[in-house]
Amino acid sequence: MMSVTELTKLHGSPEPYAYLDEVSKREVRRAILKALALPGHQIPFSSREMPIARGWGSGALQVTLSVVGPDDIVKVIDQGDDASLNAQAMRSLIATTAECEQTTRTVEATIVQSRHRIPEIPLRSDQLLVLQVPQPDPLRRLAGNAATAAALHAEGDHTLAWLERYEDEVRRGGGATGAGHPVMVNGAVLMGPSPIPPYDIPRLDDLPHPVLFGAGRLARVMALPPHSHVRPLSFDDRPFLIPDAGVACAGCNSMTSHRIESTVRPGTWWCSDTDYCFSNTRPKS
Amino acid sequence: MFETAERLTTRDGALDSLAPPPPALVVENLTKRFGGGCPRCFQLTGPETSTSRCGECGSVVALHEVALEVGSGEVLGVAGESGSGKTSLLRCLHRDLVPETGRALVTGVGDLFDDSLSDRRVHTEVAVLVHQSSAAAGLSPSLSAETNVAERLLATGSRSFGEMHLRVGEALSGLEVDRDRHANVLATFSGGMQQRVQLARALVQPPPVLLLDEPTTGLDPSVQAASLGLLQEVVDDFGGATIIVSHDLRVLRLLCPRITVLRFGRIVESGLTDQVLEDPHHPYTQLLVSSQL
Amino acid sequence: MYATLASSTAAVKNARRLALASSTQSKASVSEQSLLVHQICAEAGIWAPDAASRALEQSGGELGRAVALVRVWAATLPYADAKTVSEDDIEITRHLSAAYAEIPGGQWLGPSDEQAPRLLTWLDHIDPVDVESERRSDLIAKTNSPGAVTSRRSDVRRVRDLIVEESTEPSTPKGDGPDPTRAALTAPFSRLGRLAALARSETGALVSFSSVVMESRREAILLEINSSIVHFDVAHPRTGNQCRVSEVPIVEAEAVTDILIDGRASLVLGYGVSLGSLERRAIAIAVLDAVLQDGPVTLTLDDGVITSAFDGLSATGIVEHLRLPHYVSFAAYLSSIENEEDLEQ
Numbered sequence: 075m076m077s078v079t080e081l082t083k084l085h086g087s088p089e090p091y092a093y094l095d096e097v098s099k100r101e102v103r104r105a106i107l108k109a110l111a112l113p114g115h116q117i118p119f120s121s122r123e124m125p126i127a128r129g130w131g132s133g134a135l136q137v138t139l140s141v142v143g144p145d146d147i148v149k150v151i152d153q154g155d156d157a158s159l160n161a162q163a164m165r166s167l168i169a170t171t172a173e174c175e176q177t178t179r180t181v182e183a184t185i186v187q188s189r190h191r192i193p194e195i196p197l198r199s200d201q202l203l204v205l206q207v208p209q210p211d212p213l214r215r216l217a218g219n220a221a222t223a224a225a226l227h228a229e230g231d232h233t234l235a236w237l238e239r240y241e242d243e244v245r246r247g248g249g250a251t252g253a254g255h256p257v258m259v260n261g262a263v264l265m266g267p268s269p270i271p272p273y274d275i276p277r278l279d280d281l282p283h284p285v286l287f288g289a290g291r292l293a294r295v296m297a298l299p300p301h302s303h304v305r306p307l308s309f310d311d312r313p314f315l316i317p318d319a320g321v322a323c324a325g326c327n328s329m330t331s332h333r334i335e336s337t338v339r340p341g342t343w344w345c346s347d348t349d350y351c352f353s354n355t356r357p358k359s
Numbered sequence: 360m361f362e363t364a365e366r367l368t369t370r371d372g373a374l375d376s377l378a379p380p381p382p383a384l385v386v387e388n389l390t391k392r393f394g395g396g397c398p399r400c401f402q403l404t405g406p407e408t409s410t411s412r413c414g415e416c417g418s419v420v421a422l423h424e425v426a427l428e429v430g431s432g433e434v435l436g437v438a439g440e441s442g443s444g445k446t447s448l449l450r451c452l453h454r455d456l457v458p459e460t461g462r463a464l465v466t467g468v469g470d471l472f473d474d475s476l477s478d479r480r481v482h483t484e485v486a487v488l489v490h491q492s493s494a495a496a497g498l499s500p501s502l503s504a505e506t507n508v509a510e511r512l513l514a515t516g517s518r519s520f521g522e523m524h525l526r527v528g529e530a531l532s533g534l535e536v537d538r539d540r541h542a543n544v545l546a547t548f549s550g551g552m553q554q555r556v557q558l559a560r561a562l563v564q565p566p567p568v569l570l571l572d573e574p575t576t577g578l579d580p581s582v583q584a585a586s587l588g589l590l591q592e593v594v595d596d597f598g599g600a601t602i603i604v605s606h607d608l609r610v611l612r613l614l615c616p617r618i619t620v621l622r623f624g625r626i627v628e629s630g631l632t633d634q635v636l637e638d639p640h641h642p643y644t645q646l647l648v649s650s651q652l
Numbered sequence: 653m654y655a656t657l658a659s660s661t662a663a664v665k666n667a668r669r670l671a672l673a674s675s676t677q678s679k680a681s682v683s684e685q686s687l688l689v690h691q692i693c694a695e696a697g698i699w700a701p702d703a704a705s706r707a708l709e710q711s712g713g714e715l716g717r718a719v720a721l722v723r724v725w726a727a728t729l730p731y732a733d734a735k736t737v738s739e740d741d742i743e744i745t746r747h748l749s750a751a752y753a754e755i756p757g758g759q760w761l762g763p764s765d766e767q768a769p770r771l772l773t774w775l776d777h778i779d780p781v782d783v784e785s786e787r788r789s790d791l792i793a794k795t796n797s798p799g800a801v802t803s804r805r806s807d808v809r810r811v812r813d814l815i816v817e818e819s820t821e822p823s824t825p826k827g828d829g830p831d832p833t834r835a836a837l838t839a840p841f842s843r844l845g846r847l848a849a850l851a852r853s854e855t856g857a858l859v860s861f862s863s864v865v866m867e868s869r870r871e872a873i874l875l876e877i878n879s880s881i882v883h884f885d886v887a888h889p890r891t892g893n894q895c896r897v898s899e900v901p902i903v904e905a906e907a908v909t910d911i912l913i914d915g916r917a918s919l920v921l922g923y924g925v926s927l928g929s930l931e932r933r934a935i936a937i938a939v940l941d942a943v944l945q946d947g948p949v950t951l952t953l954d955d956g957v958i959t960s961a962f963d964g965l966s967a968t969g970i971v972e973h974l975r976l977p978h979y980v981s982f983a984a985y986l987s988s989i990e991n992e993e994d995l996e997q
Contacts, residue, residue, distance in 0.1 A: 125769035128969025130976060153753070153980045160976055167769055190980045208973065215868060220956040229477050236513040237499075241506045243520050244542045245917065252871060252988050253981030269981040291969050292960075309520035317987045334983050337752040337814050344753075346980050501912070544912065 092139045092172040098122050102140035102295070106286060109297035114259030116210050116227075121293035131164060131189055132290030134206040138168055138187045141202065141286075147175040149183035154191040154332070154346035161189070180349050190253065192274040194331050194350035199282040199300060205268045207289035210296060212256040212266035232264045235307055248312050255314075256307045264307070265296060272316045273332040278304040319343045326354035382428040382466070384452075384568055384600040389425040389461035391447050391624075394418025396459075404623060406643060411442060411623040421447035422458065423624045429568075429600035431466075436615030436632060437604045438647065444624040445604045449572050452602065453488045454481045465567045465600075483514035486568040487561040491577045493545060493553045498560065500546035504531060507545055508560045515564065530563040531556065534589065551582040558593050569594070571603040575610050587613060608651045612636060620644050667761035668768060690901070690928025691715070696722035697833060697852035699900040699927050727833070735885040735894055736828050742805035742902075746879035749811045750978045751908075755876075756809040762879050766975070811876040812906055812921060815986070846944065850937045851926055856964065862936035863967035864957055865943045866909075872939055873982045874974040875906045875921070879929055902927055905934035907974065909942045910985070917989050920945050932971050939971070 078096045090096065105119035124132040142148065150165035152158035156178035164187065169176040177183050180195040189206040197203055209215075213223035216234040226234065235256050242248055253269035257278060267278060268287060278285065280301050287296040298304065306314040319333045324342040331350055333343040345351035392400060397416035404411050404420040411420050422444045429435045439445040450456040452463055454471060463471040468485050476485070482497050490496040498507045508527045509517075517523050531541050534555040540548075545556060554574070561569055574590055575583050587610065594601050594614055605611050611618055611632065618632040620641065628641040636652065639645045692704040696719050703722050711717035746762025749755045829844025830837060832852065837845045850858065866872045882902050885894040904925045911920035922942025926933035943949055951957070960966050 123965065125771045127766075127770070127972050128965055129973030130969065132969075153977045155753075155977075158977055163769070189976070190978075208970075209867075215870070218952050219954045221954065226479075229479075231477065231479055231514075233479070233483070233510065233514045236518075237502065237506055237510055240509050240513060240520070240523070241502050243524075244503050244505050246988065248520070252985035269978075271980050271984040291966050310518045311521045317984075332980075334753060334979060336754060338754040338756065 089171075092142050093125075093167070094122065094136065094139045098136075099140040102136050105295040106137065106140065106297060109286070109295045110284065110299045112263075113298055113302050114257075114263030114265035114296060116294040116296055118293055119295055121290045124290065125167065126160075126164065128291040129208060130160060131187070131206040131288075133288030133293075133295070134187050134189075134204045134286075134290070135164055135168070135288070136290060137286050137288040137295065138185055138204050139172065142168060142172040142174060142185060144172065144174050146172065146184045147177050147182055148172070148185050148187070149177050149180065149349075150187045151191060151193070151347070151349075152189045154188075154194075154350075155348045157348065178349055179353070180347075181353075190269050190271070191332070191346060192270055192277050194345065194347040195353070197281070197283045201283050203281075203283060203285045205270070205285060205287045207266070207268040207287045207294070207296070208291070209254075210266055210287065210289040210292055210294040212254075212264055227264065230262065232258075232307070235264055239307055239309065243309070243312065248308070248315070258305050258307060259298065260303045261305075265304075267304075271332055272314070275306045276314065276316070278302075280304075323351060325351045328354060381430055382600075383431040383433070384429045384466070384602075385462075385464045386425065386427045386452070387462045387464070389422050389448070389451060389458050389463070390420075391422040391444075391451060391456060391458045392418050392420050405625050406622045406627055406641075409623070411444070420624045422451070425461070425621075425624075425626055427619055427626070427629070429602060431600065432598050433617065434594045434597075434601040434603060434615045436611035436618040437602060437621060438606070438608055438611055438618055439621035440606055440647075442623070443621040445606075445621050446572070447624075448621070449488070449570050449602070449604050452568065453486050453570055454478055468567060479514065483511045485566055486570055487511070487566045488570045488572065489554065489557045489561060489574065490572045491550070493557060495572075496557050496560075498545060498553075498557065501544060503542045504536065504545055504548065504556045504559075505541040507556060508563050511560060511564050511566075526563055527559070530559040533562070534559045534593075549579075549582075551578050551586055554578070554586065555589070558589070562593065562597070565597060565599055567599045569597055569599055569601045571601065573605050573607075574603060574614075575605070575607065590614060608636065608647060612652075620647070667764040687928070687930060688715070691855055691930055691933075692718050692722060694927040694930060694933055695719045695852055695854055696726065697927075698722060698726045699898065700726065731834065732886050734897070735887070737882055737884065739806035740804060741883045741885070743881045743883075744803045744805055744808055744878050745881065747808060747876070748878075748975065749876050750874040750975055751811060751876075751982045752814065753977065753979045755811050755814075757807075766972075805878075805880065810906070815875075815908075815919065843941070843945070847923065847925070847937065847941060850924065850940060853937075855930060855933055856967075858936035858940070859932055859964075859967045859971050860961040862939040863970045864951055864953075864961045865949055866939060866970060867957070868949075868951070869943070870910045871919075871981075871985050872907060872909045872942075872974060873978050873985075874935060874938075875908055876904075877906075877931060877935065877975060878904045879931070880904065900927060901929050903929055903931050903934040905931070905938040907935065907938040907942055909939065909946075911942075911946050919989070931975070932968055935974055936971050939974075 078091055078099060102119055105117045109115065109117040121133060122136060124135055126132055126135065148165060148168045149156065150161040152161040155161065165176050180186065180193045183201060185202045185204060186193055186197065187204040192203065211223050213226050213234055214220055216238060217223040217226060253271050254266055255272055255275050257265050257267050257275060259265050267275065278298065280303065282300055284300055285298040308314040321343045322329050323331060323333050323345045325344055328345055331345040331347060334346045336342045336344060394417055396418045397413060399415045400413040400418055400420055401423055403414045405423065413420065425448060427435065437445045437448060447456060451458050452471065457472060465471055465485055471481060471485060488496045493500060505527050508530055509523050512523045512526065528538065528541060532538055536552065536555050536559065545553060548556060575586060578586055591614060603611060603614055615632055618635050619629040620627050620643065622643050628635060628639065628644045635644065636648055639648050688708060689701050689704045692708060693699050693701060700722060703725060707718040707721035711721060746764065747757060747760040749759065829848045832848050837849060880902055882900050883896055884898045884900060886897045888895050902925055907922050908919040911918050920942045922938040924934040924937025924941055926937065
């Protein structure tokens, strides 16, 4: 095992390896370990100012930089897209400072950092998913302030979140909420899974790999260790429904992926996960 | 309205329930002061000195050693002018205020002021408040009537939407809230209709204690009679302990077989409503009766 | 948003070159090109970069005083009514949407270095980027992913038109609004009055307050953000002919937030415009405008809200992150609204 300081010496650079200094990394790692021990809980950490704007993935970036090593292969997506500017900028920052490989292919990556999507191709147990989180607390807005929300979490009182579900049922007959539908982790902890679409919510359950959530602006880390039990918050007699376009992806004909309608060519739908779409059309090697 | 009153007071059975039922709520030694307080506060305040403000330290003695009992299915009226402490009493029993001393024992629950009970549990499971302001009663004006009523079911762990929808619908319809309005946002309801939603919220899963704060104040006079009739039915059917606070003796006479009169934070007179109002002993009660009835 | 840009890294490179060219052209540390000057002009409510940089110098860099100097100076200037700006007078240099992956006219980056890492450099000399060899307008065109088609506002479809079928509240008001320097605004403000007042509000306050109101919303999506050059015409005092007197950079933003209309989930559209090129001003105004259309805002200002809203980086982060693509979550939200409409029909 090599310490970060040793790695730094090895690279002969006066700047810390993987951007963050060792003390900062240690603190993030400690928060990650705590988060893994308490699945779904929001663990505070002293979020550093990062070279990207707060709210642009600075939390997930700190998580990624704290766990990345020179043997890693990093993939960063935004809305499922590797080529999105923000994703490109972060991927290159990680790969440059950590001196590791980068990829756009889900199957090749060891760490996938993502904003608002879970990759279409299921990750393996040797891969890590890091999600960017703008607002980690699903009760914060409903309770009106963070202190009340924290007390409600502590008491296991999730009534406010249920009220919102009930209101959704009354108003629109349930169905899909917008992005970031709240979930129950291991039947006990209410967690906001970051603004992933309804399609991705059931896919959080029983994953073979850990998922780490980083919220930089609000300085929280959350985690789902492998095989966590994750259920969307929905009534016993109202299954969690996922809206489906019913139209195949214009790129790869997939009928099962999460698709987004094109605004330029209305009526055509495309996979939001670009790598998945390419890999369906790419000749098999 | 007067006609209704006549009919309701002479209705059968009102006098049969004279024997007190076993207490469902026992309040003991309840004292609440606003301000720093000093050793002479209680001596310098009260009906004798005609003030609730301590001349020595300026603190207000809202309640001093108040004790009362309400049986299951019983309705107790609390009368008094503003400053009498009746609102403080209600706020203590809803645990919006924490008293200095005292207990409020609820059968099957324990002491209402016990720290191990969360405020939300008190509000949703123990003491439901019906208040002029829906927000003060814990309802959310931006949610639908139905969701507001369902909250108490959700808070106690109901997770079947269909079953809750049915029960909430029945509770609202039972209080004459039109079915096509159940999904409307509470803020779009009139004061009288909001009160019905609040009552439905209480009745959908009857709590041990029901608290009604000035139930007719703020209502349009044209709906007061109807509201009183409805309240009468609700409190008669309600199986727990009901406390109604009002400055209006006519309302209390209609709804409550027993009455307690508060002045400057002290109980000055208690008894069967008819007896107290026919033959008031305390000079203050006499004043109240002569000015109102 | 920048999904379609993605394929063309050239667009990104050109955007960065343009941005660098703007910042390295400056001779002094504080120049006419400086965004600080843009900010002073915006908060003073007058596009006068010469006056603003003079004010900045004379105030010793104290921003509040510099804004005051410019406003005081402008208060007694002769006033001429300009012709109401039409869409033909607006030339777009940057055109982006966070709500959709692709938009009519293309995602168009313009001068932009937002993706460059925020790292302080200790190099004493930065090589100026020379874009003079290439015409600036050509270079701007090259920051559009599918290649520039047109740049006139009147020729570029508004992103909001894509969601007209969804329930949206009234669109952007047209015509002349009241000028807060010439008329006392009286409550209740007209929407144009509010927008005019917000357009010259203090930047930090706009960002703080919009960050607070965003926390209380389910959704806030940036439909469109544009940087443009506006041409102003004034009638000649003798001949009455329209004369072009100024070319002024502006930023426009349109944002939507969730709203209940008659108890039904819908979207409300907010518009923001600011002089200069500070995008967070326009975004913040658009968010505030949207939320205010829902009526007065009640805020709980506890220490948590205050401290996060008043931390400049944190508030700026939440406001500026609206520029990031949100098309997946926006699609999810639209689909949930449609769901509700279907139920009603």
